Amino acid sequence: MLISKMPRALAVPALLGLAASLVLPAVAEAHILQGEAGGFLHGFEHPLSGADHLLAMFCVGLWGAQMGGRSVWSLPIAFPLIMVIGGILGIAGVPLPAVESGIALSIIVLGAAIAFVWRPPEWLAVLVIGVFAIFHGYAHGAELPTATDPADYAIGFVVATGLIHLSGIAVGLAFQRFRGGELSRAVGGLIGLGGVYFLVA
Numbered sequence: 001m002l003i004s005k006m007p008r009a010l011a012v013p014a015l016l017g018l019a020a021s022l023v024l025p026a027v028a029e030a031h032i033l034q035g036e037a038g039g040f041l042h043g044f045e046h047p048l049s050g051a052d053h054l055l056a057m058f059c060v061g062l063w064g065a066q067m068g069g070r071s072v073w074s075l076p077i078a079f080p081l082i083m084v085i086g087g088i089l090g091i092a093g094v095p096l097p098a099v100e101s102g103i104a105l106s107i108i109v110l111g112a113a114i115a116f117v118w119r120p121p122e123w124l125a126v127l128v129i130g131v132f133a134i135f136h137g138y139a140h141g142a143e144l145p146t147a148t149d150p151a152d153y154a155i156g157f158v159v160a161t162g163l164i165h166l167s168g169i170a171v172g173l174a175f176q177r178f179r180g181g182e183l184s185r186a187v188g189g190l191i192g193l194g195g196v197y198f199l200v201a
Contacts, residue, residue, distance in 0.1 A: 061168020
């Protein structure tokens with residue numbers, strides 16, 4: 001089944017690339033790279049070195065795989081596209097309160113959704129991740145002026161983000177084969193607890 005869906009899987013990083021090129025994301029406050037952020041390697045390192053972003057991206061793929069159907073691909077595609085809106089708000093300097101709290105809450109809510117096997121209608125799941133995508137996008141957009149090479153940075157960022165999404169999907173689909181997805185629930189619970197740490201830290 002996974003092989004038959006491979007063309008869609010290849011489309012995910014492409015759409016993520018389009019979104020990132022529009023947002024030209026820079027580093028979020030929770031994991032700012034020292035000095036001026038720019039270039040492919042800095043962009044690639046960013047989502048891998050920031051646990052909050054990594055966990056949220058992984059959860060989107062894992063939750064989509066757990067829900068099944070079109071959600072396997074629609075959630076990982078929708079999240080970065082909606083991030084564009086948040087990125088534009090950040091670039092424009094539009095005030096958005098509690099950005100870091102919103103990012104932490106995204107980890108808590110997505111982790112809980114996986115742990116409790118919440119399967120809402122697809123439109124509602126997209127709405128939920130869309131709200132949190134605004135916060136993630138805003139954090140990246142607000143830091144854009146510090147990037148010396150935003151185009152290469154965006155390419156590196158989207159490659160790493162695409163890999164995180166795809167790893168979440170792959171892990172989720174694999175876990176569904178073992179004991180009815182209980183491993184996914186356990187991982188979701190642990191990730192949710194990680195979100196609590198980010199919220200109170």
